[in-house]
Amino acid sequence: MITAAVQEREHYLNASYGIKSWLLTKDHKRIGLLYLATITFFFFLGGAFATLIRVELLTPQGDLVSSETYNKLFTMHGVAMVFFFLIPAIPATLGNFFLPMMIGARDLAFPRINLLSWYLLVLGGLLSLYAMLAGGVDTGWTFYTPYSTSYSNTWVIATALGIFVAGFSSILTGLNFIVTVHRMRAPGMTWFRLPLFVWSTYATSVIQVLGTPVLAVTIILLFCERVFHLGIFDPTRGGDPVLFQHLFWFYSHPAVYIMVLPAMGVISELVSVYSRKPVFGYHFVAFASVAIAVLGFLVWGHHLFVSTQSLYAGLVFSFLSYFVAIPSAIKVFNWTATLYKGSISYATPMLYAFGFIGLFTIGGLTGLFVAALGFDVHVTDTYFVVAHFHYIMVGGTIMAYLGGLHYWWPKMTGRMYPEGWAKLSALVIFLGFNLTFFPQFVLGYLGMPRRYHVYPPEFQVLHVLSTAGASVLAVGYVIPMIYFIWSLRYGKVAGANPWNATGLEWQTASPPPAHNFDQSPVVTHEAYDYSTVLGEVEVG
Amino acid sequence: MTEHIDRVRTYALVFAVLIALTVLTTAVAFVDLGPFSVVVALAIAVGKMLLVALFFMHIRHSTRLTRLVVLGGLLWLIILILLSLTDFATRTWVGVPGR
Secondary structure (H helix, E strand, C coil), rough: HHHHHHCCCCCCCCCCCHHHHHHHHCCCHHHHHHHHHHHHHHHHHHHHHHHHHHCCCCCCCCCCCCHHHHHHHHHHHHHHHHHCCCHHHHHHHHHHHHHHHHHHCCCCCCCCHHHHHHHHHHHHHHHHHHHHHHHCCCCCCCCCCCHHHCCCCCHHHHHHHHHHHHHHHHHHHHHHHHHHHHCCCEEEEEECHHCCCHHHHHHHHHHHHHHHHHHHHHHHHHHHHHHHHCCCCCCCHHCCCHHHHHHHHHHHHHHHHHHEEEHHHHHHHHHCCCCCCCCCCHHHHHHHHHHHHHHHHHHHHHHHCCCCCCHHHHHHHHHHHHHHHHHHHHHHHHHHHHHCCCCCCCCHHHHHHHHHHHHHHHHHHHHHHHHHHHHHHCCCCCCHHHHHHHHHHHCCCCCCCHHHHHHHHHHHHCEECCCCHHHHHHHHHHHHHHHHHHHHHHHHHHCCCCCCCCCCCHHHHHHHHHHHHHHHHHHHHHHHHHHHHHHHHHHCCCCCCCCCCHHHHHHHHCCCCCCCCCCCCCCCCCCCHHHHCCCCCCCC | CCCCCCCHHHHHHHHHHHHHHHHHHHHHHHHCCCHHHHHCCCHHHHHHHHHHHHHHCCCCCCHHHHHHHHHHHHHHHHHHHHHHHHHHCCCCHHHHHCC
């Protein structure tokens, strides 16, 4: 009667009951689950907008929605996905749940601030949601001026304020993680024994703390110009529209690394555990995270190549952009080297890791294409760029997020997901993703501009392929949603360490007790030392 | 960690200086210094920022790590300004055909 025994043991889920015990919780694990529910909502909301976009693009005519509605659809897709799903996705859910456990802490350094940061995300989300329901916003998720300040008559301010508030959620989460990693590590957990997920989440936190305030300032300036008509960005009032782009991308380019660095951390964990080897070149991978965080702040001008930005600035930013490829490539090569002579198992999370490595490589290499000044002039604002960043954000971040969710699901819930269905959905997602976005590279190269819902008939075949792929992708995303919920009741009981992993989070029960560890762990080994778990095979 | 607490008089003095600098900023705004108006205003602002950080935020008595965090923030501000200037300062260097 293992099941009965597990259900009776006290853990973080049954330590207290009732809505209040969740809404006022200070337990990082419960807050992680609150985040999980919130971002899942926004993921499916953003997905619904994407569905309407893809259905509209089935035909060259604009026969489903008007141009105005289409503008709102892609804007709200971007806002929901970037600010309310991708940025909080891995740090605020998996990071919140596992960062303290991985360093052997009982909670984050500031549990109340952690709860506050969730409320801020919800508040920001509700503000933006209100804007969407009241009539939407049509500026694109980038809010370029002077359109957003002087011309658009949609809900710019409500949406921007929602993002402003959610930004503080992001800052507080980053701050909390930084202090936690500095102050709360278990005895023996030195910096170079930290799991690489902690390193990459730490680097992400640094970006969140240094970058997000600039977004807040930018939104305030936008507010001042739109509401008080101060001339900051609008050239007719003596402002400079390119200044907005500088300020916006000073945050929003590093924000790409807020999205993808934690994903890389997840992949480091997965590649190691499913090939039963320490990550090749641990120090290089750890420092590559820090290098990406720093270099990410030096490249934003590559979003401005076709604006009135000076040609010299263009040269500087183009040159600096190439440097990001170095730490990124270090990671990809080191993951590949980790596989060498490893004892590889093709469990679902590993399938997602393989998907990430391939798709991130394509996304990263096409990033080098668009970082080249001359080529970028050809493909700016085309579907080539759309395909490029979806390979990073969907092919990279969401693949890693789902991989991490599968990997840690047994720890979070105490239950296994159904492996057969999970493998099937990983495959469906991979195929659907490529069918959706690969044709968009071709479309963009041929000249199909982004943000248009009417297009020349010769592009239709590629658009139909892309929409077909999106349907497959949607099915792939719904399947895990169903079986994860199913597994909560019917999944096989997982046991403490179903993967025989080395991390501290696997050395406590599943689901973990309210204070994570019955006894404070003492760390005596490097990360990923599989000699410590071999032979202790536990079957759930 | 030992908490160093400044005397109330120190805080009051810093507060008075901050108010005086605010008055000075306003006063200078009425004097036409040409392009130096901005320079003077920013210089005063930097002075006030330092007073707030060092005294009110206790950076004077903080650990090296805390000081590193503050310096990091300043460094990032410099990155923002410097790399933006690669654009704003050099826009007229190369003539664009047709413009």
